[in-house]
Each structure stands twice: as C-alpha cells, then as structure tokens.
Amino acid sequence: MTPKIIRTIVELRQAIAEFRKLSEDNRSVGFVPTMGYLHEGHASLLRQSASDNGLTVLSIFVNPLQFGPNEDLDKYPRDEERDIKVAATAGTNIIFIPALSEMYPNQALTHISVSEITERLCGASRPGHFDGVAIVVTKLFNIVQPDRAYFGLKDAQQLAVISQMTQDLNIPVEIVPCPILREEDGLALSSRNVYLDEDQRSQALILSQSLSASTDWIQAGISASELIAKLKAEISKAPLAKIDYVDVLTYPNLSQLNKDRPLNENNNDLLIAVAVYFGKTRLIDNRLLNPVEVGEGLCFAK
Amino acid sequence: MTPKIIRTIVELRQAIAEFRKLSEDNRSVGFVPTMGYLHEGHASLLRQSASDNGLTVLSIFVNPLQFGPNEDLDKYPRDEERDIKVAATAGTNIIFIPALSEMYPNQALTHISVSEITERLCGASRPGHFDGVAIVVTKLFNIVQPDRAYFGLKDAQQLAVISQMTQDLNIPVEIVPCPILREEDGLALSSRNVYLDEDQRSQALILSQSLSASTDWIQAGISASELIAKLKAEISKAPLAKIDYVDVLTYPNLSQLNKDRPLNENNNDLLIAVAVYFGKTRLIDNRLLNPVEVGEGLCFAK
Known part of the structure; x- marks a missing residue:
C-alpha cells in the first residue's frame, strides 16, 4: 500500500472526511504524530494504529517550538524518502508533512502550558519544551481529529503531559501508550541514536x-535516594557519559517520593528516568515499575 | 419545541452523535456558550444558530475560572427555569447545564493564555479573566464539537481572543460574531443590568x-487621545459613573493607535470600548467602526 502524501491542512481534512463518509466498516481514525526519521519504534505505533483503526494518519513535522535555543533543531535528522517507505510497510494510509508556514502561518498568540508534571525531568532540563509539545499536539489533534493517538513510553513524561492535557481540555481523543522498543543489545530506539559514534554507542x-x-535493587529494599545514587554511580562508569538527570517519581503524576522509604513499600506506579549526554547527543531512557510487584508493568496502559 | 436538558458530558456527546448520524439534511451543529440568565441578546444568538444549523446547543455554565477573587461570582444571577423558557422559544434543541464537578472534576494542570490582545481593556482590568474564558471555551468546544459557535460583539475583546485562539490552535469551529442588542433607550443588554437601581439604570x-x-466626533477629525478625553468627560457627567477604562484600539488586533493622528485617517477597523462602574456593577459597551467610512460596520463579520 502506498500512503497518500498530503502537505496542507485543507487537503488532509478533506481526505479524512471522505474516509469517514465512505468507509463501510471501521470508520475510526488512528494518529501517530512524529518528527520523522522513523525507526522501528515509530513503526510499532503505526502498526498498532493500523490494527485498531480503519485509517492511520502519520504526521511528520519537526516542531521548532519544542526545541530550546541551544538544541539540535537545525541538525535534527531528516529523510523523507526513507520515512515514506517505513510508513508504507507499517500500514500507514496518509502521511501529513506540513511546511512550517502551514503549521504556524501567523504569529501565534496562544500559549498552552501544563504545570507540575512538567517541572521535573526533561521539563526542568528543557525549559519551554513541553509548552511547544502541548501546542503542536493540540493543533495536530484539531487538524486530524483522530479517535486514537499513539505515543511511545520512551517519552514517558511527554505521554503523561499529553494525557493530562487531553483530560483537562476534554479533547475527544483516546491516548494509547505503546512500549519502548529497543535494539537487541538494549539501547532504546531513538532518532538521535544516529548521532552516536562507535564508542558513544557502546557506552x-x-x-x-x-x-x-534497578528492579533487583528495589526488590532488595532500596530507597529512592539510594536508587538515584546507585544509578548515577553505575552510569558514571561509562567515561563518555555526562548525566543530565536521574530520578524516580510517581507515574503519571511525576510527584516526588519519600526519599528514605524503601521503594518496594510504595503503592504508586513508579517512573525511573534518566537523561545522559554522550558527546553532544542527549539520550533518554526510562523504566515504569509497579514496585509492589517489582516487575516491569506498563502501568499507564491499564 | 421543548429543549432536552443534559447535565453530563457523556450524555451530551451521545445526543449530538445521534443527531449527526440520524439527521437527514442539515447535520451541522451550532453552539451558544453562555453563563445563563439569558436575555434577548442570548436569544438572538440562539435564533441565528437555529437558522444556520440542524441542531442548536446552548450551554449554561457560570465558569468560576473567569471571575477574579473580588468579582461577582457568588451573586451572579441565575434562573434556570426562565432560561429554559427563553431558550425554547429561540429554537434551542439541547441545553447543556453541567455541574462544576462535571466541568472541573480534578485539579486541572493545563493552562491556556492568549497574549497581546488580552493586555488591554477587560484583560488589564480583570487579570486572569481571559485565561479562564480560553480554558472553558476550549473545553466546551471539545465537548460539543460544533460546526459553528455564536458570540455577541458586546464582548468584543472576548470575541477577538476566542477568534485568535481558534485560529492559532486550528480548532475546527467557525466563530460567528453577532451584533450587540440594546434596550429601546440604547442600554446594551447584559445579565448584569439586573443589578442596577433606577438611578444607575438611567445614568x-x-x-x-x-x-x-463618537462617530460624529471622528468624522470631524478628532484624534485617539482627543476621543478618549471627550468620552471620559461625557461619561463623567453622570454622577454615579466611575470609569474603569475608555479606549480606542484597532480591531481585532487591539493594538494601540497613534494617539495624535486624526482617527478618520486611519485604515484599520476600530474598537471604541468603555467599562464603567455604577455602584458595584461594572458595565461594558463598545462600538466597532470603520473610520474611513465613519459608519458602524460589523467589520469583524466580513
């Protein structure tokens, strides 16, 4: 199947309206918003959407509003041709690739922010990042009007922010969280992995x-502060690693835990999240845990 | 026709989905969001919607987020029974009357703000007011998902803010501005007029x-600063009047004009807006002008 490439909002809305009007059985629309340079993680979201919905829409838009002034907007990797091939094999029907001027035609005066859950982790390291995410996701939701939207748990905080916003604003979209995909050796898939040289990649x-x-340490009765210290020590063994943050918080509220209490006595779902630079490349990874069961659970997907 | 009274989001969405599915000809939905205590101005919005759409939804919700701490939230007038009668005679199909807990079930962490055009007039006098308006309108738009929404030009700044937000966020709703309705003697209709005693009402x-x-003064070649001074002097002749603001700005951008240049040389549409207290009651009124033609034009409805 060759996906239809659409670059304007008007045409996209027309195509989706036509599908909803003409489709005989499954009229639901699934949506996977991305910044392109698709990897197997994105493909897994697309496949999930294609399995759940009659129509799957992928968007590719490198959103400048979610990049800080010293971040990698200009060099963010792009490969439209390859993206189209990946999307096609994953069951995508429509690929929406708007130009910057299509998404932000005039000076926008409207701002969206989500408080509290954006204050830690990537929200603290990247001021304004989640405001940019909130605006672009809201715009894309209003443009596509999907029934379901698919997000990877790799960006666990992003998922929490979008879920909170969707609930707060009564956005009629079901947010579907999907598991992190990893290379065989464990590295979480990311478009930014392409920046890594051989040494960085291996470290x-x-x-x-x-x-x-961490799961074993938690089972042994470690506290939040002990876990953070142990993770930092472990990560620092890689000489090229420069830690941005290491934290453990409740999920999806991202509130702080009693630092001295054993984590396996806690009743909340937990997010252990790390952000680490290798050279100029900032990688994030995380694990979602139900500490009572001490096993990895996609707790948010319940 | 007796409108259907609905108090929950789930039931409202069901009723609208059913209408869209079953209606044979005009499937469009018109929406009139209000805080209740309906007057002829609201009725005119409902009639316009009923004439344009197959289904007209009225919401009645006194939104606490748009009231400041020292404003009239607690004493804001309410009369559900009368509202239902007014709505029925104006062609309303559904009246959505959510409880506070239905609209704000949890602590909301998501904030919306519109910059620049909220900085003057009521935005300056009522800090946070338009943030509250932006949130509730976004929520109601997401709940009702109307094709068109109707707003009175009485709240000209509100209309400008909502139009800007709708455009910035790609909200798929057509904003329809409707003219100010007045008593025979000229007083602009407002739910707050009920607070006025006889002297206040007449002044x-x-x-x-x-x-x-103002139109004659502008035709005579008056400048913005002269117009403001003249209006302030005129209004101050009413001994009970306490001016909150008097201003003239471009519309709908609400940007400042060259204060010394004759207004009839200006090419922008203009908003002359006033807010004046009579006792504790704050009244607003305005006039939209195309100064080149020096006639009242509903310029924003073009």
Whole structure:
C-alpha cells in the first residue's frame, strides 16, 4: 500500500472526511504524530494504529517550538524518502508533512502550558519544551481529529503531559501508550541514536543496563535516594557519559517520593528516568515499575 | 419545541452523535456558550444558530475560572427555569447545564493564555479573566464539537481572543460574531443590568449615548487621545459613573493607535470600548467602526 502524501491542512481534512463518509466498516481514525526519521519504534505505533483503526494518519513535522535555543533543531535528522517507505510497510494510509508556514502561518498568540508534571525531568532540563509539545499536539489533534493517538513510553513524561492535557481540555481523543522498543543489545530506539559514534554507542548501553538492574535493587529494599545514587554511580562508569538527570517519581503524576522509604513499600506506579549526554547527543531512557510487584508493568496502559 | 436538558458530558456527546448520524439534511451543529440568565441578546444568538444549523446547543455554565477573587461570582444571577423558557422559544434543541464537578472534576494542570490582545481593556482590568474564558471555551468546544459557535460583539475583546485562539490552535469551529442588542433607550443588554437601581439604570445610558456621539466626533477629525478625553468627560457627567477604562484600539488586533493622528485617517477597523462602574456593577459597551467610512460596520463579520 502506498500512503497518500498530503502537505496542507485543507487537503488532509478533506481526505479524512471522505474516509469517514465512505468507509463501510471501521470508520475510526488512528494518529501517530512524529518528527520523522522513523525507526522501528515509530513503526510499532503505526502498526498498532493500523490494527485498531480503519485509517492511520502519520504526521511528520519537526516542531521548532519544542526545541530550546541551544538544541539540535537545525541538525535534527531528516529523510523523507526513507520515512515514506517505513510508513508504507507499517500500514500507514496518509502521511501529513506540513511546511512550517502551514503549521504556524501567523504569529501565534496562544500559549498552552501544563504545570507540575512538567517541572521535573526533561521539563526542568528543557525549559519551554513541553509548552511547544502541548501546542503542536493540540493543533495536530484539531487538524486530524483522530479517535486514537499513539505515543511511545520512551517519552514517558511527554505521554503523561499529553494525557493530562487531553483530560483537562476534554479533547475527544483516546491516548494509547505503546512500549519502548529497543535494539537487541538494549539501547532504546531513538532518532538521535544516529548521532552516536562507535564508542558513544557502546557506552550508551549503560542506560538500559542500569535501569534493568534497578528492579533487583528495589526488590532488595532500596530507597529512592539510594536508587538515584546507585544509578548515577553505575552510569558514571561509562567515561563518555555526562548525566543530565536521574530520578524516580510517581507515574503519571511525576510527584516526588519519600526519599528514605524503601521503594518496594510504595503503592504508586513508579517512573525511573534518566537523561545522559554522550558527546553532544542527549539520550533518554526510562523504566515504569509497579514496585509492589517489582516487575516491569506498563502501568499507564491499564 | 421543548429543549432536552443534559447535565453530563457523556450524555451530551451521545445526543449530538445521534443527531449527526440520524439527521437527514442539515447535520451541522451550532453552539451558544453562555453563563445563563439569558436575555434577548442570548436569544438572538440562539435564533441565528437555529437558522444556520440542524441542531442548536446552548450551554449554561457560570465558569468560576473567569471571575477574579473580588468579582461577582457568588451573586451572579441565575434562573434556570426562565432560561429554559427563553431558550425554547429561540429554537434551542439541547441545553447543556453541567455541574462544576462535571466541568472541573480534578485539579486541572493545563493552562491556556492568549497574549497581546488580552493586555488591554477587560484583560488589564480583570487579570486572569481571559485565561479562564480560553480554558472553558476550549473545553466546551471539545465537548460539543460544533460546526459553528455564536458570540455577541458586546464582548468584543472576548470575541477577538476566542477568534485568535481558534485560529492559532486550528480548532475546527467557525466563530460567528453577532451584533450587540440594546434596550429601546440604547442600554446594551447584559445579565448584569439586573443589578442596577433606577438611578444607575438611567445614568448608564451615558455609555451608549457617548459611543454614538463618537462617530460624529471622528468624522470631524478628532484624534485617539482627543476621543478618549471627550468620552471620559461625557461619561463623567453622570454622577454615579466611575470609569474603569475608555479606549480606542484597532480591531481585532487591539493594538494601540497613534494617539495624535486624526482617527478618520486611519485604515484599520476600530474598537471604541468603555467599562464603567455604577455602584458595584461594572458595565461594558463598545462600538466597532470603520473610520474611513465613519459608519458602524460589523467589520469583524466580513
């Protein structure tokens, strides 16, 4: 199946309206918003959408509003041709690739922010990032008007922010969280992995490895502050690693825990999240845990 | 026709989905969001919607987020029974009357703000007011998902803010501005008029009278600063009037004009807006002008 490439909002709305009008059985629309440079993680979202819905819409838009002034907007990797091939094999029907001027035609005066859950982790490291995410996701939701939208748990905080916003604003879209996809050796898939040189790539495994080890440490009765210290020590064994943050918080509220209490006595679902630079490349990874069961659970997908 | 009274979001969405599915000809939905205590101005919006659409939804919700701490939230007039009668005679199909807990079930963490055009007039006098308006209108739009929404030009700044937000966020709703309705003697209709005693009510006529006189003054070549001074002097002739603001700005951008240049040389549509207290009651009124033609034009409805 060759996906239809659409670059304007008017044409996209027409195509979706036509589908909803003409489709005989499954009229639901699934949506996967991305910044392109698709990897197997994106493909898994598309496949999930194609399995759930009659029509799957992928958007590719590198949203400048979610990049800080010193971030990698200009060099963010792009490969439209390859993206189209990946999307086609994953069951995508429509690929929406708007120009910057299509998404932001005039000076926008409207701002959206989500408080509290954006204050830590990537929200603290990247001021304004989640405001930019909130605006573009709201716009894309209003343009596509999907029944369901698919987001990877790799960006666990982003998922929490979007879920909160969707609920607060009564946006009629079901948010579907999907598991993190990893390379065979454990590295979480990311468009930014392409920046890594060989040494960085091999040392970056410390992220998934130390997150995996966390479950045993928690089972042994470690506290939040002990876990954070142990993760930091473990990650610092990789000489090229420069830690941005290591934290453990409740999920999806992202509130702080009693730092001294054993984590396996806690009743909340937990997010262990790390952000680490290898050279100029900032990688994130995380693990969602139900500490009472001490097993990995996609707790948010319940 | 007796409108259907609905108090929950789930039931409202069901009723609208059913209408869209079953209606044979005009499937469009018109929406009139209000805080209740309906007057002829609201009725005119409902009649316009009923004439344009197959289904007309009225919402009645006194939104606490748009009231400041020292404003009239607690004493805001309410009369559900009378509202239902007014709505019925104006062609309303559904009246949505949500409880506070239905609209704000949890602590909301999502905030919307519109910059620049909220900085003057009521936005300056009522800090946070338009943030509250933006949130509730966004929520109601997402709940009702109307094709068209109707707003009175009485709240000209509100209309400008909502139009800007709708455009910025790609909300798929057509915003339809409707003219100010007035009593025979000129007083602009407002739910708050009920607060006025006899003296205040009669002195409040100075607002519409001085706004009407403005067109002649502008034709004579007056500047913005002269117009503002003249309006303030005129309004101050009413001993009970306490001016909150008097201003003339471009519309719908609400940007400042060159204060010394004759207004009839200006090419923008203009908004002359006043807010005046009579006792504790704050009344607003305005006039939209195309100064080149020096006639009242509903310029925003073009």
